[in-house]
Amino acid sequence: MKKTNWLLLVLALVLSMFLAACSGGGNESEGDSGSSDNGGDSENTEEQSSGDSEQVLNITDSAEIPTMDPALATDAVAFQFLGSTMDGLYRLGEGGKPEPAIAKDHEVSEDALTWTFNLREDATWSNGESVTANDFVYAWQRAVNPDTGSEYGPYMMGGVIKNATAIADGETPPEELGVKAVDDYTLEITLEKPIPYFESLTTFGTFLPLNQKFVEEQGEDFALEADTLVSNGPFTMTEWNHGEGWTLEKNEDYWDAEAVKLDKINVSVVKETSTGVNLYQSGDIDRTALSAEFVDQYRSNEDFQVEKEPTLFYLKFNQENEILGNVKARKAMQMIINREDMVNVILNNGSIPAVGDIPEDFVKHPESGEDFREINGDLVETNKEEAQKLWSEAKQELGIENAEIGYLGGDSDVAKNLDAYLKDQLEELEGLTVNVQAVPFKERIDRDKNMEYDIQNAGWGPDYIDPNTFLNMWVTDGGNNHTGYASDEYDGMIEKANNELAQEPVKRFETFLEAEKKLIQEDAVLAPLYQRASAKLVKPYVKGVITNPMGPDYIYKYAYIEGK
Amino acid sequence: MTRYILQRLGYMIITMFLIATFTFFLMKFLPGTPLSAADKLSEEQQAVVLEKYGLDDPVPVQYFNYIVNLTQGDLGISFQFDNREVTTIILERIGPSMTIGVQAMIVGTILGMLLGLVSAIYHNGFLDYGSTFIAVLGKSIPSFVFAGILQYYVGVKLGWFPVALWGTWQHTIMPTIALAIFPLAIAARFMRTEMLEVLGSDYITTARAKGVNKFGVVFKHGLRNALIPLVTVLGPLAIGLVTGTLVIENIFAVPGIGEQFVKAINTNDFPIIMGTTLLIAFLFIFIILVIDLLYGVIDPRIRLAEGE
Numbered sequence: 001m002k003k004t005n006w007l008l009l010v011l012a013l014v015l016s017m018f019l020a021a022c023s024g025g026g027n028e029s030e031g032d033s034g035s036s037d038n039g040g041d042s043e044n045t046e047e048q049s050s051g052d053s054e055q056v057l058n059i060t061d062s063a064e065i066p067t068m069d070p071a072l073a074t075d076a077v078a079f080q081f082l083g084s085t086m087d088g089l090y091r092l093g094e095g096g097k098p099e100p101a102i103a104k105d106h107e108v109s110e111d112a113l114t115w116t117f118n119l120r121e122d123a124t125w126s127n128g129e130s131v132t133a134n135d136f137v138y139a140w141q142r143a144v145n146p147d148t149g150s151e152y153g154p155y156m157m158g159g160v161i162k163n164a165t166a167i168a169d170g171e172t173p174p175e176e177l178g179v180k181a182v183d184d185y186t187l188e189i190t191l192e193k194p195i196p197y198f199e200s201l202t203t204f205g206t207f208l209p210l211n212q213k214f215v216e217e218q219g220e221d222f223a224l225e226a227d228t229l230v231s232n233g234p235f236t237m238t239e240w241n242h243g244e245g246w247t248l249e250k251n252e253d254y255w256d257a258e259a260v261k262l263d264k265i266n267v268s269v270v271k272e273t274s275t276g277v278n279l280y281q282s283g284d285i286d287r288t289a290l291s292a293e294f295v296d297q298y299r300s301n302e303d304f305q306v307e308k309e310p311t312l313f314y315l316k317f318n319q320e321n322e323i324l325g326n327v328k329a330r331k332a333m334q335m336i337i338n339r340e341d342m343v344n345v346i347l348n349n350g351s352i353p354a355v356g357d358i359p360e361d362f363v364k365h366p367e368s369g370e371d372f373r374e375i376n377g378d379l380v381e382t383n384k385e386e387a388q389k390l391w392s393e394a395k396q397e398l399g400i401e402n403a404e405i406g407y408l409g410g411d412s413d414v415a416k417n418l419d420a421y422l423k424d425q426l427e428e429l430e431g432l433t434v435n436v437q438a439v440p441f442k443e444r445i446d447r448d449k450n451m452e453y454d455i456q457n458a459g460w461g462p463d464y465i466d467p468n469t470f471l472n473m474w475v476t477d478g479g480n481n482h483t484g485y486a487s488d489e490y491d492g493m494i495e496k497a498n499n500e501l502a503q504e505p506v507k508r509f510e511t512f513l514e515a516e517k518k519l520i521q522e523d524a525v526l527a528p529l530y531q532r533a534s535a536k537l538v539k540p541y542v543k544g545v546i547t548n549p550m551g552p553d554y555i556y557k558y559a560y561i562e563g564k
Numbered sequence: 565m566t567r568y569i570l571q572r573l574g575y576m577i578i579t580m581f582l583i584a585t586f587t588f589f590l591m592k593f594l595p596g597t598p599l600s601a602a603d604k605l606s607e608e609q610q611a612v613v614l615e616k617y618g619l620d621d622p623v624p625v626q627y628f629n630y631i632v633n634l635t636q637g638d639l640g641i642s643f644q645f646d647n648r649e650v651t652t653i654i655l656e657r658i659g660p661s662m663t664i665g666v667q668a669m670i671v672g673t674i675l676g677m678l679l680g681l682v683s684a685i686y687h688n689g690f691l692d693y694g695s696t697f698i699a700v701l702g703k704s705i706p707s708f709v710f711a712g713i714l715q716y717y718v719g720v721k722l723g724w725f726p727v728a729l730w731g732t733w734q735h736t737i738m739p740t741i742a743l744a745i746f747p748l749a750i751a752a753r754f755m756r757t758e759m760l761e762v763l764g765s766d767y768i769t770t771a772r773a774k775g776v777n778k779f780g781v782v783f784k785h786g787l788r789n790a791l792i793p794l795v796t797v798l799g800p801l802a803i804g805l806v807t808g809t810l811v812i813e814n815i816f817a818v819p820g821i822g823e824q825f826v827k828a829i830n831t832n833d834f835p836i837i838m839g840t841t842l843l844i845a846f847l848f849i850f851i852i853l854v855i856d857l858l859y860g861v862i863d864p865r866i867r868l869a870e871g872e
Binding site for chain 1: 594595596597599600601604605606608609612613615616617644645646647648653656657660712715716719720723726727728729730731814815816817819820823824830832
């Protein structure tokens with residue numbers, strides 16, 4: 001009997017050793033990773049301070065990169081690092097303006113349907129092959145091929161590149177896609193309809209080229225690890241420890257390598273804002289985002305920065321609801337909300353009141369360079385008296401005394417505060433009761449699709465830099481309209497802007513200005529709430545990082561460290 | 565004994581199967597789809613993508629396919645990390661979680677037991693009150709508060725250990741301490757209570773009367789009896805620590821599995837949810853088996869009739 005005892009004890013011991021060995025092994029292999037030296041490096045250089053600074057940038061991201069396959073990418077993290085390691089036809093530069101990348105220039109045919117890009121001949125892939133027109137043909141066909149399972153391929157290319165939608169639906173073979181390599185360095189693209197913002201679109205991650213040989217060699221493993229990636233951009237990913245972080249190093253073979261000054265970018269995954277702030281304070285990282293609760297604490301810090309994002313939030317009204325079908329009722333709701341208090345007290349993160357359906361600093365007049373928002377001005381205002389008047393008129397028209405309306409909001413802490421504030425504001429309208437329902441994001445999207453809501457707190461970020469990305473949504477039966485708004489006049493304006501006026505940027509811009517006025521001022525389809533901004537701390541020695549309104553949020557191509 | 569273990573292993577397989585089934589159908593009630601850009605795609609486009617992942621089949625067919633693959637050890641591919649194998653993802657992420665979990669368990673249990681012993685030996689004395697205080701503190705302060713304090717003062721202010729992130733063994737120290745507090749408190753409290761009870765029993769008095777010294781009594785005769793309830797409580801606790809804790813992992817930016825699991829649920833990443841659930845279930849059942857066997861080792865009175 002004693003023997004069994006010992007046997008069991010030995011068993012338990014062996015087991016615990018096995019467990020310890022497992023964890024120990026993991027520990028060691030990760031000990032080799034570059035990120036472990038960061039802390040030490042940055043501390044050392046900080047002490048040296050004088051002389052040439054080490055060209056290393058240490059940053060964080062809030063999530064693991066879901067994929068480095070341009071066709072499968074759908075989120076900000078993926079597009080950020082695709083943008084840092086890859087060059088498309090054009091790439092985003094200062095002020096969101098496309099600048100030449102693989103394409104030197106392009107010509108547009110008279111009917112605006114055929115775009116011919118002339119590619120540079122000195123661009124190479126990290127596997128040594130040169131970047132040719134065929135790489136674009138391959139990558140784009142792959143993105144719309146149903147076998148790839150891409151979500152953004154059909155979304156970004158459908159209705160843009162000829163036959164993309166039909167191919168994505170499996171009706172036409174991928175070879176029929178409107179993209180052709182005339183020769184190795186001439187790419188001809190046929191569009192479904194004139195797309196005035198096509199140049200800006202080509203900077204987007206989904207439109208990046210791929211080296212067919214490499215992708216097919218890797219097969220299922222493509223883009224899963226640092227060594228199954230192929231790049232042609234300013235940086236290459238040299239290390240990728242999933243969930244922990246990744247390292248980008250300067251691509252010496254990049255066609256514009258002279259312009260790239262950073263040697264290395266270390267990215268660590270940090271999810272908690274407080275952790276980021278602590279790491280920033282200890283000098284481990286050079287930039288960190290701040291959430292609302294940290295803004296007050298750091299507002300006066302000299303590293304503090306606020307950046308406007310082109311993301312808009314608004315109340316969406318379901319016009320199938322009897323009360324919300326009344327334009328005066330909707331206007332009353334637009335007018336009753338005090339947006340200043342909302343952004344200053346509730347959000348407190350630098351967000352600014354939204355007064356239209358196009359954010360500030362997003363698009364500029366093609367000739368005068370004036371901001372869209374500045375030209376159209378405030379399309380909504382807060383006027384409680386006027387709101388009450390409109391509301392009572394609406395009630396009269398509807399023949400009701402009291403009204404009860406559902407409100408679909410988000411389930412995060414910030415969203416709950418915001419929704420409680422908005423409920424309060426809306427209920428200032430006499431006889432109105434608002435029932436807030438907080439649901440998870442996915443649930444809200446589902447209900448939006450089925451129009452199972454009365455009022456909804458929703459938001460939208462752009463997919464390309466053009467007013468169309470915001471305004472096109474609200475055409476009759478538009479894929480994301482879901483408000484029941486159907487106006488022939490509005491449809492006509494958007495249609496005109498995208499077809500007839502496709503080649504006339506000024507008139508087109510003016511048509512969008514008018515369309516926005518109709519949408520917000522006249523028809524009160526939405527009640528704009530706020531334009532999101534993000535607060536952050538950035539070390540003063542980080543220079544030359546370009547911030548973008550979309551796609552990759554940051555451009556590191558021209559970034560450098562000075563005076564660290 | 566062998567027969568008993570085999571029998572338990574048989575039950576284990578059945579339990580795992582039931583858990584797999586239950587989780588599978590429960591998952592299907594999650595709102596939304598695994599598509600990350602569902603709000604931007606038309607119904608037809610969504611259908612094309614769902615078809616690729618076999619999500620357009622009727623639920624019973626999906627279930628059948630899943631179980632067939634599972635018996636072949638194939639957990640499928642993740643939806644959120646396109647095309648990455650679930651097995652690879654879990655193996656990558658379980659390492660860091662296990663490292664800090666196992667370290668925390670060892671440190672917490674040993675220190676906790678010592679604390680409990682000291683309390684019991686110096687019952688109602690200064691040391692007893694001191695260690696009870698620590699134990700109460702450890703149990704009542706939420707780990708994220710403790711972790712935050714630790715990170716700020718020890719990491720940022722004193723600079724003794726890395727503030728966060730992962731890489732060297734130094735990086736594991738603070739998360740280990742933060743995680744160890746809870747098992748420490750639990751172990752200390754149980755140890756103290758059990759030890760007091762044991763020390764009051766007749767056979768201890770006998771041993772003392774025979775002239776065994778104070779520490780000999782405690783370590784040779786007392787400890788073993790006090791271990792039973794401790795093992796019962798600490799076993800399941802260990803699973804929780806070893807399989808990752810969302811809060812501590814997030815605060816110290818540890819690339820562990822706890823965070824991964826929560827994210828999988830939020831993004832409807834069915835294969836990851838299943839994979840992680842099954843792993844945790846397996847560890848749980850396994851540890852329970854080990855604990856049952858350990859009882860026999862610790863206390864000969866609890867020994868199975870068959871095993872004799």
